[in-house]
Amino acid sequence: MPAIVVSSGNGPPKEFEGKITVYVVICGIIAATGGLMFGYDIGISGGVTSMDDFLEEFFPAVYVKKHGAKEDNYCKYDNQDLQLFTSSLYLAALVSSFFASKSCTKFGRKLTMQAASVFFLVGVILNAAARDLAMLIIGRILLGVGIGFGNQAVPLFLSEIAPVQIRGALNILFQLDVTIGILIANLVNYFTTNMHPWGWRLSLGLAGVPAVILFFGSLLITETPTSLIERKKLDEGLAMLKKIRGTDNVDAEYDEIVYACEMAQKVKSPFKNLMKRSSRPQLVIAIFMQVFQQFTGINAIMFYAPVLFQTMGFKNDGSLLSAVITGTVNVLSTVVSIVLVDKVGRRMLLLEACVQMFITQTTIGVILQLYLKTNNNLSPQLAIVVVVMVCLYVMSFAWSWGPLGWLIPSETFPLETRTAGFFFAVSSNMLFTFIIAQSFLSMMCHMRAGIFFFFAGWILIMALFAMFLLPETKNVPIDEMTDRVWKQHWYWKSYMDGEESDSKNKIEDGVDK
Numbered sequence: 001m002p003a004i005v006v007s008s009g010n011g012p013p014k015e016f017e018g019k020i021t022v023y024v025v026i027c028g029i030i031a032a033t034g035g036l037m038f039g040y041d042i043g044i045s046g047g048v049t050s051m052d053d054f055l056e057e058f059f060p061a062v063y064v065k066k067h068g069a070k071e072d073n074y075c076k077y078d079n080q081d082l083q084l085f086t087s088s089l090y091l092a093a094l095v096s097s098f099f100a101s102k103s104c105t106k107f108g109r110k111l112t113m114q115a116a117s118v119f120f121l122v123g124v125i126l127n128a129a130a131r132d133l134a135m136l137i138i139g140r141i142l143l144g145v146g147i148g149f150g151n152q153a154v155p156l157f158l159s160e161i162a163p164v165q166i167r168g169a170l171n172i173l174f175q176l177d178v179t180i181g182i183l184i185a186n187l188v189n190y191f192t193t194n195m196h197p198w199g200w201r202l203s204l205g206l207a208g209v210p211a212v213i214l215f216f217g218s219l220l221i222t223e224t225p226t227s228l229i230e231r232k233k234l235d236e237g238l239a240m241l242k243k244i245r246g247t248d249n250v251d252a253e254y255d256e257i258v259y260a261c262e263m264a265q266k267v268k269s270p271f272k273n274l275m276k277r278s279s280r281p282q283l284v285i286a287i288f289m290q291v292f293q294q295f296t297g298i299n300a301i302m303f304y305a306p307v308l309f310q311t312m313g314f315k316n317d318g319s320l321l322s323a324v325i326t327g328t329v330n331v332l333s334t335v336v337s338i339v340l341v342d343k344v345g346r347r348m349l350l351l352e353a354c355v356q357m358f359i360t361q362t363t364i365g366v367i368l369q370l371y372l373k374t375n376n377n378l379s380p381q382l383a384i385v386v387v388v389m390v391c392l393y394v395m396s397f398a399w400s401w402g403p404l405g406w407l408i409p410s411e412t413f414p415l416e417t418r419t420a421g422f423f424f425a426v427s428s429n430m431l432f433t434f435i436i437a438q439s440f441l442s443m444m445c446h447m448r449a450g451i452f453f454f455f456a457g458w459i460l461i462m463a464l465f466a467m468f469l470l471p472e473t474k475n476v477p478i479d480e481m482t483d484r485v486w487k488q489h490w491y492w493k494s495y496m497d498g499e500e501s502d503s504k505n506k507i508e509d510g511v512d513k
């Protein structure tokens with residue numbers, strides 16, 4: 001049996017030789033366009049659902065309410081169908097990510113990404129050509145299936161092809177593309193909002209661009225060596241590993257992948273393995289990183305920024321422009337995260353962001369509570385303060401809970417539970433995105449400014465979670481998490497009792513008898 005390569009100390013395992021090849025970087029950039037599809041969709045919905053032409057055609061009741069003489073600021077968009085338009089996608093993504101995880105194992109990451117782009121494209125066509133609500137919702141569901149497949153396959157793909165020394169950076173490329181997608185969508189909406197009566201069709205139709213890029217791009221990129229080896233294509237896997245590492249000296253890494261695949265195949269039920277007590281810490285962290293990511297309230301801003309800004313008295317253009325500003329802040333702050341995450345560590349970013357998010361959410365809540373009544377507008381000065389607060393809030397999210405919600409779940413699981421564990425992260429993201437998307441407008445109608453205090457309350461809880469239950473994983477090689485992280489943690493170490501140091505023993509423990 002080939003030897004496992006064990007890394008020693010901080011940094012990459014010395015036995016792994018490999019350059020950062022142009023090919024691996026190109027593969028990473030192309031695959032990350034899956035994030036672009038996800039982001040474009042997040043950013044486009046809010047603008048489209050505040051366009052009059054769109055509302056008049058599909059949601060006439062909302063249109064009438066929006067233009068009603070005595071409408072309530074906080075309730076004018078409260079409509080279950082309108083929210084269903086935004087949120088149906090996430091429910092579809094939630095269900096499909098389960099099948100996507102199976103597809104990743106059986107057919108490979110590359111084919112799963114291609115399937116993602118095809119589902120997404122069909123959804124785009126239905127949306128852009130929609131004649132009635134049914135076409136619109138079915139299109140959204142297909143977009144959701146595309147996103148479920150993409151979000152499961154892309155981060156996995158990126159982690160597997162990345163040389164160990166840039167795995168973090170390549171992983172956050174996904175989130176960077178999410179933020180770029182959101183920004184592009186905001187810009188598109190800014191221009192299409194004045195194209196009557198079909199601007200919304202263009203907004204929805206342009207979602208096809210990242211899908212086409214992903215489809216054709218994925219014809220050029222490699223399948224991951226892990227997936228090839230997992231599917232018994234050993235020679236191909238070895239050749240591909242040499243190509244992406246830019247060296248023939250890949251034996252150590254190859255042996256490790258072969259060994260890991262052999263062991264993983266012995267675990268007949270990764271999901272059962274995941275339910276063991278010793279998997280609890282990683283599972284809890286993966287799920288809660290995503291639950292908390294959504295309870296920062298970020299998508300209340302991302303989906304509904306234009307709606308929110310209109311509520312505060314900005315006219316249509318002004319509100320989309322504000323959304324463009326927050327979109328730019330989102331992209332730039334994600335770059336900050338790429339630069340800092342391996343220097344200052346995950347916990348520092350998360351905790352700092354909690355302070356910044358708590359202050360900004362509370363300030364917005366106080367301003368709206370005091371000055372935004374049922375039928376008035378905020379004064380221009382106060383409206384600017386709110387936009388600045390929203391930017392400071394988005395900034396802190398973008399260098400913390402945004403990228404780390406995806407990064408940490410992908411780096412804490414041992415190999416035998418990594419894909420099954422990551423499925424829990426993806427599906428928790430989709431479930432809680434759905435909950436927020438479906439309920440935010442109604443919550444705003446009933447809780448009014450209190451909605452911001454509601455999210456601020458969650459931020460306190462997540463700060464305590466990060467402070468006491470989240471260990472630092474910066475610079476810890478993935479295969480040493482058990483020893484160097486979980487066994488050292490004041491609370492989680494009790495879950496590791498009897499857990500052997502090396503992954504070999506742990507895997508054999510979980511093998512179904």
Ligand code: BGC
Binds near residue numbers: 042175299330403429
């Ligand atoms: C989250 C999305 C969010 C986006 C904002 C992602 O990490 O999963 O829900 O809209 O970040 O940039």
